Structure formats: structure tokens, C-alpha cells
Amino acid sequence: RRLSIIQTGADGKLSSVAEVELSGNVHGLFLNGDSLTVVSDWDNSQDRSRTSRVDVSIFDVSDRSNPVRNSQTVFDGDFQTARQIGDDVYLVLRQRGFSVPQPRRIYEPNADGTGEIVRYQTEAEYRASLNALFDRNPVPQQYSVSDEDGSVVLTSDGLLIDSQQLIDNAMVGNGWSGTQLTTIVSIDAGAADGGSDGASVVSDTVTVEGH
Secondary structure: OEEEEEEEOOOOOEEEEEEEEOOOOEEEEEEEOOEEEEEEEOOOOOOOOOOOEEEEEEEEOOOOOOOEEEEEEEEEOEEEEEEEEOOEEEEEEEEEOOOOOOOOEEEEEOOOOOOEEEEEOOHHHHHHHHHHHHHHOOOOEEEEEEEEOOEEEEEEEEEOOOHHHHHHHHHHHOOOOOOEEEEEEEEEOOOOOOOEEEEEEEEOOEEEEOO
């Protein structure tokens, strides 16, 4: 798949002045002055993974015949939709199989040993169990892309959302019953690195504001 820039000649005929190879299915093209943001599926055969990811590439198209990719950032998740508002592109992603449980009941013997009492996890116990959960089921991340000896390499640039914010949210909402996480990422299309400049996470009806 490729990005083609088409020129209309004086005679009204169309001709291609530039073409750029892209990663996968293209979901959105957002032109803002001389900056073009392309949102497409990440071709995971490039890094031999099975994880669904989305590629956001920002091109300088001030010279329409020679577009230059200023940045390429890859985000965990399935593409849902994207919009441009001003200089920012908002990307909605969904991660399946992600759930935050409610605090567990704990059964303990009573003082005289004749029976048991039931209590819920303390806040400290609950936070510790969620930290262990996120170790097994990592919070979505963003990656930079590089080419090393002809092989594509993804390098993590950090989490899209602070796991502690998810834990705080679970403390307020008593956990989530759903099995998917929806992430809304804002990208400054004019930034040199093209990475996320903020994120929020939505699960059921609860939203946590990102950094």
C-alpha cells in the first residue's frame, strides 16, 4: 500500500508526483498546512509479532514531489476511529482481553477459631494485586520504529497511560466488568517526534485523564 500525491496539470490531466510505501490498511489522511498525518494498521509481519497495532506517520509535504517522513510512532490496539481538531489528531484504539477485577473477598478464621469472617481486600492488597495483573497484562504502550541491519525494530517509548491511574480509577469504580480497554490518544501533528502528547482511557462509563 502506498501514499500517492497527485498533481493536476494545466491541461486538467492528473499525474503522480510522489509515492511512499505505507505499513498496512490506511484509515485516515489528515493534512494540516504542510504536515500530513497518515493513520494505518501496523504490518506486524515486520516485527514478527501477533499484536494488533496502529502506525501513525507524519510527513513534511512542503515539497509535494518529495514527502519526508518526520516521525513514525506505533501504538498498541485495534483502530476504531480518528479525527483531526486543530493541530491535534485524536486516535481511538481498543485493546481486547483487558479487564480490571473488583476487590476480592478474603475468608479468614475468627478470633476463637470456631468459624471464619469475610472481608474485602484492603486498599494496599487491592493495589498490589492490580500491579501483579498489569505485570502479566501490560498497559498499552507506544513505540518508535527503527531499521537495524534490514530488520524493523520497535522500541518502547513508554506507556500510553500510567498504570497507577488505572488503579486509582478501579478504586473509585470498584473494578470493571468489561474485557476491553478503549484508549483515546492525542497526537500533536506538528511535533518533531510525533508521539502521544496525552491520553485518556475509557472503560464502561469511566474515564481517566492521561498525562
